Amino acid sequence: MRLAREGSNLVLAARNVDACEEVAAAVRENGVRALAVELDVGDPDSVKRAVTAAIDEFGTLDGLINNAGITRDSLLLRLKEDDWDAVLRTDLSGVFLCSRAVLRSMLRRRQGRIVSISSIVGLLGNPGQTNYAAAKAGVHGFTKALAREVASRAITVNAVAPGYIDSDMTRDLPEETKQRLQEQIPLGRLGTGKDVAGVVSFLLSDDAAYMTGQVISVDGGMHM
Numbered sequence: 001m002r003l004a005r006e007g008s009n010l011v012l013a014a015r016n017v018d019a020c021e022e023v024a025a026a027v028r029e030n031g032v033r034a035l036a037v038e039l040d041v042g043d044p045d046s047v048k049r050a051v052t053a054a055i056d057e058f059g060t061l062d063g064l065i066n067n068a069g070i071t072r073d074s075l076l077l078r079l080k081e082d083d084w085d086a087v088l089r090t091d092l093s094g095v096f097l098c099s100r101a102v103l104r105s106m107l108r109r110r111q112g113r114i115v116s117i118s119s120i121v122g123l124l125g126n127p128g129q130t131n132y133a134a135a136k137a138g139v140h141g142f143t144k145a146l147a148r149e150v151a152s153r154a155i156t157v158n159a160v161a162p163g164y165i166d167s168d169m170t171r172d173l174p175e176e177t178k179q180r181l182q183e184q185i186p187l188g189r190l191g192t193g194k195d196v197a198g199v200v201s202f203l204l205s206d207d208a209a210y211m212t213g214q215v216i217s218v219d220g221g222m223h224m
């Protein structure tokens with residue numbers, strides 16, 4: 001919604017296309033175009049179909065936001081291979097597949113922005129989240145390597161590492177855990193989607209043209 005208010009045409013992509021369609025309708029109220037497409041970021045064919053549909057509709061893609069992410073928490077001794085694979089597939093392979101799929105069009109135009117949403121857990125680690133931490137730290141390495149690979153074509157690649165954000169992912173945490181987390185956040189509150197959106201919007205903008213390969217923390221000061 002933030003990007004729509006700022007005048008961007010948007011492709012909204014997720015597994016639940018009906019939910020995307022609802023957001024697309026709200027996005028269009030800002031006078032911009034929006035396309036809802038079905039996308040499973042861990043499925044190469046689905047990624048290919050979604051990017052083809054987006055380019056058919058808009059001709060080019062100026063930016064990609066890799067936002068899909070899941071957690072399957074467990075202490076390592078009890079961590080199942082399926083839970084390791086699922087998190088790596090969505091949170092890391094998804095970033096690889098989607099970035100690769102949009103890159104050709106960006107390289108041709110010698111411009112583009114890729115922003116991946118990683119996590120403070122990829123910087124600090126967290127007990128019970130070895131799979132998630134590995135995937136998100138992987139996003140940081142991927143970001144820096146790709147940034148170097150495509151910098152000569154004026155394409156920037158950055159990551160945003162949120163701390164604890166009030167969202168579906170954290171809403172079900174026990175009140176006690178939230179309280180404990182809050183005490184570790186220098187700014188004294190959980191973040192909001194708005195806090196993250198502002199930084200993503202900046203990284204997509206011309207003002208961030210000279211920033212690439214960065215991991216920007218948006219975490220109330222937890223990691224400094």
Ligand SMILES: NC(=O)c1ccc[n+]([C@@H]2O[C@H](COP(=O)([O-])OP(=O)(O)OC[C@H]3O[C@@H](n4cnc5c(N)ncnc54)[C@H](O)[C@@H]3O)[C@@H](O)[C@H]2O)c1
Pocket residue numbers: 013014015039040041042066067068069070090117118119120161162163164165166167168169170
């Ligand atoms: N909430 C937090 O505290 C927090 C902190 C740091 C990082 N993050 C990261 O922010 C991003 C957004 O998470 P959120 O907090 O909004 O959680 P969320 O669960 O509300 O959103 C994650 C979205 O990813 C989608 N998704 C999952 N697997 C997918 C797949 N295979 N293909 C397409 N879409 C898929 C889900 O349907 C969901 O809409 C994630 O990458 C998450 O790891 C969240």
